[in-house]
Amino acid sequence: MVIFSREVARRVFAGELRNSNLSFRVGGDGPGDDQHQYAPTYLLTPTGAKCNRVFLVGTLTEKDDIGSDTEYWRGRVVDPTGSILVYAGQYQLEAAQILAALEPPAFVAVVGKPSLYEAEDGRIILTVRAEAIQKVQEEVRDRWILETARLTIERLKALKATAGPSPDFTTAEHAVSIPDDVLLRARAHYQTDIEQYKEMVRKALSSLKEGKGAAAGGAMPPEEKPPEGKPRGGAPKRSWLELSDEDEAQDVETIDMGKRR
Amino acid sequence: MKEIADQIAARLKEQGAEVSPEAIEAKLKLLVETFHVPTDEARRSVMNSFLKEHGIAPTAPRGSQELKIIQIKEAGMWVDIKAKVVQLWEPNSDSISQTGLLGDETGAMKFVKWVKADLPPLAEGKSYRFRNLVTDEFQGRFSVKMNRTSQIEEIDEEIEAAERVPAQQVTVDSISQPGIWVDIKAKVVQLWEPNNESISQIGLIGDETGVMKFVKWAKADLPDLAEGKSYRFRNLVTDEFQGRFSVKMNRTSQIEESTEEIEVGSQAAQFAGAIVDIQKGSGLIKRCPICRRSLAKGLCGEHGKVDGLYDLRIKAAMDDGLSVQDVLINRETTESLIGLSLDEAKQMAMEALDHEVIRSLIEERLVGRYYKVEGPRIDRYILVETIDVMPPLDRSELDRLAAEAEVV
Numbered sequence: 123m124v125i126f127s128r129e130v131a132r133r134v135f136a137g138e139l140r141n142s143n144l145s146f147r148v149g150g151d152g153p154g155d156d157q158h159q160y161a162p163t164y165l166l167t168p169t170g171a172k173c174n175r176v177f178l179v180g181t182l183t184e185k186d187d188i189g190s191d192t193e194y195w196r197g198r199v200v201d202p203t204g205s206i207l208v209y210a211g212q213y214q215l216e217a218a219q220i221l222a223a224l225e226p227p228a229f230v231a232v233v234g235k236p237s238l239y240e241a242e243d244g245r246i247i248l249t250v251r252a253e254a255i256q257k258v259q260e261e262v263r264d265r266w267i268l269e270t271a272r273l274t275i276e277r278l279k280a281l282k283a284t285a286g287p288s289p290d291f292t293t294a295e296h297a298v299s300i301p302d303d304v305l306l307r308a309r310a311h312y313q314t315d316i317e318q319y320k321e322m323v324r325k326a327l328s329s330l331k332e333g334k335g336a337a338a339g340g341a342m343p344p345e346e347k348p349p350e351g352k353p354r355g356g357a358p359k360r361s362w363l364e365l366s367d368e369d370e371a372q373d374v375e376t377i378d379m380g381k382r383r
Numbered sequence: 384m385k386e387i388a389d390q391i392a393a394r395l396k397e398q399g400a401e402v403s404p405e406a407i408e409a410k411l412k413l414l415v416e417t418f419h420v421p422t423d424e425a426r427r428s429v430m431n432s433f434l435k436e437h438g439i440a441p442t443a444p445r446g447s448q449e450l451k452i453i454q455i456k457e458a459g460m461w462v463d464i465k466a467k468v469v470q471l472w473e474p475n476s477d478s479i480s481q482t483g484l485l486g487d488e489t490g491a492m493k494f495v496k497w498v499k500a501d502l503p504p505l506a507e508g509k510s511y512r513f514r515n516l517v518t519d520e521f522q523g524r525f526s527v528k529m530n531r532t533s534q535i536e537e538i539d540e541e542i543e544a545a546e547r548v549p550a551q552q553v554t555v556d557s558i559s560q561p562g563i564w565v566d567i568k569a570k571v572v573q574l575w576e577p578n579n580e581s582i583s584q585i586g587l588i589g590d591e592t593g594v595m596k597f598v599k600w601a602k603a604d605l606p607d608l609a610e611g612k613s614y615r616f617r618n619l620v621t622d623e624f625q626g627r628f629s630v631k632m633n634r635t636s637q638i639e640e641s642t643e644e645i646e647v648g649s650q651a652a653q654f655a656g657a658i659v660d661i662q663k664g665s666g667l668i669k670r671c672p673i674c675r676r677s678l679a680k681g682l683c684g685e686h687g688k689v690d691g692l693y694d695l696r697i698k699a700a701m702d703d704g705l706s707v708q709d710v711l712i713n714r715e716t717t718e719s720l721i722g723l724s725l726d727e728a729k730q731m732a733m734e735a736l737d738h739e740v741i742r743s744l745i746e747e748r749l750v751g752r753y754y755k756v757e758g759p760r761i762d763r764y765i766l767v768e769t770i771d772v773m774p775p776l777d778r779s780e781l782d783r784l785a786a787e788a789e790v791v
Contacts, residue, residue, distance in 0.1 A: 133704040231751020
């Protein structure tokens, strides 16, 4: 009896998923093209998440039936960093029915398979085929952002450890254990700019810090979102850093006050 | 390496060739260290080369000695034995024609008869004289292989096969090797759906020290086990898959119900993550009143058409972005989690004329949400005893992460 172990649903922000355009099949060990028909397909993202499946939580901002003969539902799911198109058709019947019944805007959780396709204009577009979609509460979205931020930071750390003149793999300590070849491949393919993704994580986290503000409204596409990151020079940055070793409660209070105004 | 060299020297000496262990070791080292030849192959190759040097026919079939099973203590030897075929097993490879257990009055051991050997078929319970078998070893246990040079001759003499390698009384946590015969006192913790006709029952048994999977073969023709009952099991064979051990109940196994109540111990486990899938067999199900197995289309795999008892349960996959954890949620917990009693669920299903409505409801309530579960880990599942929605966002974690993002 062969036991297939279920693929982990990776946590990747929409802003990063959108920038992903490398997928490959894995037959044996490590990434490598393989012609085996049952070999699972993985999407490799700029920070080195190797995804056969993803878990997203965000705001469903639009939904359309784009099918001709049969229903084929498309939804746009938005997180603080961007948006992703999610599809469900006759092969994802349960998800399609649920998506059809949802009224945007609504917070949704999506479990699905990332897939790449080439648009008519030649652009490579990443979409997610939904295996499951459910309406969730705002708290779930908040937790997802936090979790995705944490995991993205871990990947960035791992990625950074492979950089530099003499990458020192042995001392690279990170909770996410990503094989070095995966990280190196991500780096080589995307020329990943760590600063860019740090900024993405910052943006996601500050949307939580803003509390029940614009982000929670969610109905607006990301482009129209009020500019995040209130005018803050180096100061808030520094106070964040200090939080861990200084009088935490007080600092949190101060920042909160500042942010809410 | 030295040890192997000494063994080879001794064997060569038996065959009338004096070779210094140093010379043997040097050859072995060259093969193993420089040319990465596996030790077994190197041993054979070195042996043959010295035999050849001394003009002795390599691994001379005549070199094989008649031994009792208990005397077989070395791999790669040629032996003759008189033994009874105690058991035949299903070969798990196309290259094997037959495999099973041979026994004589001193013990029992596994045998493998290769397809290529082109030997006559062996029958269970019959006794044979085997010539020119090669011994083999895996994890300290010996076996014999029948190859093209082997000979098999049925004999009238009835060999008294010893009660196998005597099974040892063990506890669940002490099982650390496959292919061992064991006796065990344990309770049937759970019965699963057999997914194969050759299996009569499958599930989990446990004792004070832990829980493990068991398989009871249909061919074994053993009495039915019931969930929650304790038994004394004799003559089970251990098996291993991906580092996890299980026991198989076969034709020689014995099962006796025990009145002794066994407390099943297990390690408490926790997992925090999102529920990403509600698996088949979740929701409102019917179980066989005799064995508690869940019914498929009103039929019990063992007891046929029965008047099933309703139950509620959830089999879910949880995921924290790094790993997946399967969890099982029993009726009580399911009821409080979805806010629906078993009776209400039955009512709902009746009105909808479809049991699946309950599963859909469970999906609607749980999928995509974050939970923290706790309970004993049993095989690949956590049997959920407590399940809590993850608390609302912790401000300090947010701040900590924000700080961390700055210093990447």
